[in-house]
Amino acid sequence: MRLVPAPAGSGIVFRRTDLDNFEIAATGRNVAKVSYATSLMRGSVLISTTEHLLSALIGYGIDNIIVEINNLEVPILDGSSLPYLQAFEQTGLKQQRRRREYMRVLKPIEVTDGSKFIGVYPGDGYEIDYTIDFPQPIGYEHLRVDLATGDYDRLIAPARTFGFKEDEAMLRNMGLIRGVSDESAIILSRTGVENGPLRFSDEFVRHKVLDLIGDLALAGKRIQGKVVAERAGHAMHTALVQRLLRDRSSWELVHGEIEAPAMERVPARLQPVTV
């Protein structure tokens, strides 16, 4: 995979270099299927496991980029978005001469599925309030962060994905987690963490916030509002994006102020992310 600067206003676009540079834009309109990961599809071409890279791009402040990839699955790396941030840090960012657009939420949009819930509400920053309630050993965790003022790099990016040991064979059979190992996920058994220590005592909910940020990137614009999620996952996250995109009266586009954080950004030079 290689991340290449793109012109202002072009957004995030995946390019399959193994399929004649076929392009798939990172938008909710291209969401294909969601179970253990979020996949995009255009025509019959797939890009799977997009959420950690998209989360890193939003968290680090990158708006326009071409993601060249010679495979259908985005590299899992260590299961978090930290390695991407480290690559961006080495590369540096360039401001583009165009004000960033935000999707400012005007009215509540809510999606419910049994005990799963997600909603987005008007608000000044980009606040996320996430609650999970998994079987043991995870249990109940809650986190609230404001990403407009908060510290994505420190609080969210290092949190790794997780899975139960007994699900691993099933996931492999489904063609997922091609790259997973002890080094690329927190592996759980019913009694505890198999490959500790955790990076945070509440690493699980932090990773869910990481996933949510990546999935909401599919709105195509940075969100200004408050998101509340309870027991949600990729299917709920992307359902919310699709509801937002469909209901044009629920948000308006506003421009950022002309100051550093509100300018669109791309990586400053080509920098392969090697895996």
Ligand SMILES: [Zn+2]
């Ligand atoms: Zn994840």
